[in-house]
Amino acid sequence: MGRVTTEALALRRTPFGETSQIAEFLTRSHGRLSVILKGVHRPRARKGGGVDLLDHSMLTWFSRRNSRAMPQLVERRVLSHHPKLRANVELLQIGEFLVELLRTLTPEDQPVPRVFDLAVATLQALEAGPPSQALGPIVLAAQGGILRLGGFEPVLDRCVVCERRPEAHRMLRCDPGRGGIVCAGCREGRDDSFLLSTTAAEGLRRLARTDPRELEGVALPAELENSMRRASERLLVQVLERQLRCRVPLRERVA
């Protein structure tokens, strides 16, 4: 039996009996896992109160080798409760979008520390209270980064078939079903492709490699951001094979 201490973000919580909770966390060292928090709703519980969505905490539990029983939490210290995020409807919606992305795109019981770090960075960027025009780039960076780190990144810098790089300042065809950009020579009859500028494609690629905390002062031209957002939504639907319940909570920006 070993003592495990790691950072975690809460992705789900369910009442368990009168005073307990079962919570699902994305942990830094053990990936996504569920734990029992016994007696957490008792007034003098030592586990830092009930778990709330997206709470960033330091968790401690004992793991038993070869045991399939759900681990029982012995200690929880809340590192951030994101009070600024929770005072703004748009930020709360982005938070829920992030929760659904993480629930859907991270594996159970497999460590994904870089995805965890990106999620924490995204929450920190939102908690810093960015201007509304920076929210689009932050959401696109989070979504693109999670897809990239999970191995689902679309190919946006070359043709997915012949690998030829597109010329600058051109309109490209992006085919989500084939995983990215498809050049004119490699297209096969009718497909589900849509038009995407090289600037938008390059922007999506770059944002997927950018720390969201660096985007506080970044504002994209409205038309470019709208086209990047529409493209990223279609690419995400292709990966998930469905729409997320929490749609990207950003309105079309007016130029």
Place this chain on the structure above:
Amino acid sequence: MAVPPALARLVDALKRLPGVGTRTAERLAFHLLRAPHDETHELAEALLALQDAVVACSTCHNLAESDPCSLCSDPDREHARLLVVEQPRDVTAFEEAGWKGLYHVLLGHVSPLEGVEAKDLTLSALVDRVSGGSVSEVIVATNPDYEGDATALHIVRALDGQPVQVSRIARGVASGSAIEYSNSAMLSDALAGRVNLEGGGR
């Protein structure tokens, strides 16, 4: 052993209740089988009466036996003050705490993750009530959690421009608890919602 069909039917019915598995359903069914005749009859009658007798109050949306409910039609309550809660069971909790105003039950909270949007709640009915002019204060008593915060913000948006004072119940360290058992979120909430002590200082 072959189970009599009547018993199997009861076990199947009980299994549909939340939190009741096969074992518990069987235990309950055998208990009812051994219970006095009067007791099982009383339970059966109570179950049958439940759907017929309980209605949703068209004013506050709480569960009641009449419409409007006994709380909305009570002339001794403060009709200008409205406490907005998520669930009917929250009304019971505030009644025990001695609240003397009226209620508005939202019948849920905003949670896109659960597929619940603001339009699925009784928010428009709340706006209609408030715009009627008889309400001067709305106190939002949604849960102090992620969904409760989102719901409270939607209420504030919906009531924007209405001639009412809108507030939210305090949050922070629970009564009967202690500082050492409180997490940082509870303590920062408690600090933000601190109250002046009369007679102390300037």
